[in-house]
Amino acid sequence: MNRLRKWLTPPAAALLGMATVMSVQAASRPGEERPASITRLRSNFNADWRFQIGDAPGAKEAGYDDRAWQPVGLPHSFGIPYFQASQFYTGYGWYRKRLTVPAAWRGRRIALEFEGAFQDAEIFVNGIPVGRHRGGYTGFSVDITSAVRTGENSIAVRVNNLWDPTLAPRAGEHVFQGGIYRDVWLVTTDPVHVAWYGTRVTTPALSERSGTVAIDTEVRNDGGKAVTVSLRTDIHDPAGKIVATMKEDGRRLEAGALATLSQSSGPIMAPALWSPETPILYKAVTTVLANGRPVDRYETPFGFRWFEWTADRGFFLNGKHRYLKGANVHQDQAGWGDAVSNRAMERDVQMMKDAGFDFIRGSHYPHDPHFAEATDQIGMLFWSEASFWGIGGFGPDGSWMSSAYPVDPRYKAGFEESVKQQLREMIRISRNHPSVIAWSMSNEPFFSAGEVMPEVRYFLKDLVALSHKLDPTRPAAIGGAQRGEIDKLGDVAGYNGDGAALFPNPGIPNMVSEYGSTMLDRPGEFDPGWGDLPRTPGAAEGEGEYPWRLGGDRVKLSGPGLITAPSWDANSDPWGWSTMPACPNAAIIGTVRLIAASRRPNGLYKVSQRRCA
Incomplete structure (x- = not known):
């Protein structure tokens, strides 16, 4: 019997959504100011x-x-x-x-x-x-x-x-x-206001029949006097109708203090569930009152959904099994580098959706807040990753070709705090997005000096514990976990490259989080290179006990990811990253990226559209 490990969203937290700062009225166009009478x-x-x-x-x-x-x-x-x-x-x-x-x-x-x-x-x-x-x-x-x-x-x-x-x-x-x-x-x-990304929305219970909403709101008093603070939060359905109202009675908030006020709704019947096919968003509208006077209004879009990630049966969204089909996506684009517009991010997400995918790994760092807004609105599941990142062939300190974890003891405490700070910020900014289904602690941190690998493992455990504390509603994943005995330190393992062959049945929730990291001269033959997927036990029909590559009822695991959909262009001028289709029964075809930095789809993108959609 394989050891079974499940990830279930806790009963108190099946509802998640966006926590974006909004004003009293609808968002203005860039650069447009609103009337001074509006509180925010x-x-x-x-x-x-x-x-x-x-x-x-x-x-x-x-x-x-x-x-x-x-x-x-x-x-x-x-x-x-x-x-x-x-x-x-x-x-x-x-x-x-x-x-x-x-x-x-x-x-x-x-x-x-x-x-x-x-x-x-x-x-x-x-x-x-x-x-x-x-x-x-x-x-x-x-x-x-x-x-x-x-x-x-x-x-x-x-x-x-x-x-x-x-x-x-x-x-x-x-x-x-x-x-x-x-x-x-x-x-x-106003000096009395909702803090930066200061709402956290969950549900105590959620099913197709009903759901209830719970919201924690951080209110700060930057004024010079104590005030009595109270809250009113209305839940709006996609049509704008108020389906629930929550009130928090007044409490004293001293000058300079921060308080978290908690509210819970009654049952909301037959909530429209969020999924890639139905990216339906609700909205919580919170009004802050100080001494009975409205002083702030804050809007939090969110979506109803729950999920389960298991070791032996794969991934389930809203009670239905789902074989994840997706890609790694980097942020940079031709011309702009990393400085891309919100519309360009929306285009990236839409192109992945149009390719037949339902999943994006945000490689290998926290992405722009609007990227998760786009995955929410367009309907793509999102793996959000912290910036603990390693690289093969690393050398001594001095550049981004260094050990992922510091060797010099002088730098260890500062580095660990840097990773934790960015993990805290990533989760705070994106904790309410319904599309986000995992917080990843890393990408291939085993590319660290051998003498510090025990510290790497200990640190990953520490990050997983911090992630659970900050957000118990999502699994803490270990991305790039195919080396270093790190794959079982979190709730979900993301195996890159040959990890699919090395760990066909690891006994924990997992997925192939990256595949096809092959560099080839161009022009030249399109060769998938490593051949990891064909060498994986159960890759062929009727072979072995691990038919993870196959569609339909025989799928047991969650599915593979890709490297790399829009890809980065560092030092790429005669090189290209090969990719593999990530769909059940898809042909094994390698080519230069799925989409280049110029955002021109290539042949593999069209294959994906035919095979994955």
Whole structure:
């Protein structure tokens, strides 16, 4: 008998969704401001920046002359324009912008929300340091209230993408371009407000017949006096009808304090379930009252769904078995590098859907918040991955070709905290997305020096425990787990490459999370290379006890992933990454990527459309 291990979403948490900051009214167009009477104002802050490559002493000061700098808009990367470059710039870059603060904002809280800056960002307002964030793949919020003044203000951001032995990732076959390469938002609120990504939505029980909603809301009082805070949350169905209302009676919140207020609904009958075929979203609208006065309103889209991940029967969504068909997706694109638009992310997700897939592995770092919004709205299951990343053929410290885990004891504590910080931020930002079905701790962290592998295993256990604490509703996965005796440290194992052949029946929930990492000269023959899938026990009809490759009733495991759908272009100019179809009974065909950085589908993409749809 094989050891059985299941992942069941806990009864208290089958409902998950998006936790995006919204205003009282519908979201505005980029750059469009809303009337000052609205309690929460969120406006796009991407336009009219100036950029200078290299370090610029004095550039933080309000009076600094930046007229000779390059005018740019965000998202922006140090490497723009970018296409198949064999090298990339590492160093500093500066961004500057003016902000006019109206007198009507006096007494309000003002913040800048960055969705990502690679990878060490220092923020200055009128020459005053107001915040710093280390970590290139997760967002952060900076309170600038104390540094701004009515009238014109100077915003300056100093960014560097220097390799740092204490900053994750330490390694990876990728282009690590610097810059403010994701959106920035200007947010003003009352001093009493919902915190950054401050809602967490679950359900105590969910079935096709009914579900109940539970929501935890973090409310912060940045004012100078204690207030009595109460909440009202309305649940809206896809048509906008209110199907449940929750109220939280007043409680005292001291000045400078943060409190979590919990609410639960009654049964909601026959909720529309989220799935790739039915990507239906509901919305929780929370109103914060301070001393009886409405001061903030916060919207959280979400979706009803539950899942189960088993060792012997595979993956089930809403009670139905599902054979996952999907691809690894990187964020960079031709021309833009990593600095891609929200519309481009939507195109990537839609192209994967149109190829017949239902699953994306976000390789190998936390993706832009809008990417998960797109997987929610378009209908794709999403494996979200932290940035503990290794690379084969690593060498001594000094570049992204280093040991995934530090060898020098001086760097271990700082590196571990960097990974944990980014894991906490990834989960906080994306914890409510219904499309997210796993938090992955890593990709191939066994590419670490042999003498530190015991510490790697201990650290992965620590990350799994942290993930469970932050979000008990999802499994903590070990991505790239085919070496180093790390595959059973989490709830789900993601086996790359020959892991499918090495672990045909590992006794834990698992999937093939990456396949086809073969480099070939172009032009040339299209060869799948390693041949791992054909060598896997049970790969052929009627062969062995592990018919994981086959469709229909004989599927036992969850299915394979791919490398790589849109792929990265680092050092790729005569090279291409071969891929394999990820569909039941699909032909074994290798070719250059599924979709190139230019986003032109190739022959394999068309094969996938025929075989997978």
